[in-house]
Amino acid sequence: MPASDEELGEGNKTAAKRYNQGVKETLESKDVDKLAHDAADALDGPEGEALREAERRAKQGPKH
Template sequence: MAQRNEGEGNRTADRQYVEGVKDHVKNHDVQGDAQRAKDAVDGPEGAELRRAEEAGKNHSKGEDPLLNKR
């Protein structure tokens, strides 16, 4: 059976995403994950992580100008 293209506002994808986030929060150590990420950024691998972040930003089209508009 072919899947229907829901276009923007894809409710199926949204529902799957929300369920995945809820499952992750319920079944994983989110606070521990956050602490390990902070430790990695603050530790010896921090410079490498910042370089990787910059490389990713260089491939992006930039921030949405409306994102930080108040």
């Protein structure tokens, strides 16, 4: 089933609602300070280079 025009693009209300709900649930149920600390440790650890490369690619956006 094709998505409606309302579900496409930057104004995707369905995706925004899902994202916002996920953020709310994470803030309510997770130790966000620990998650941030773990992320910082990961950047300083052996996988840091791969994480920074993934971030760089994500910032470039999708390839068409």
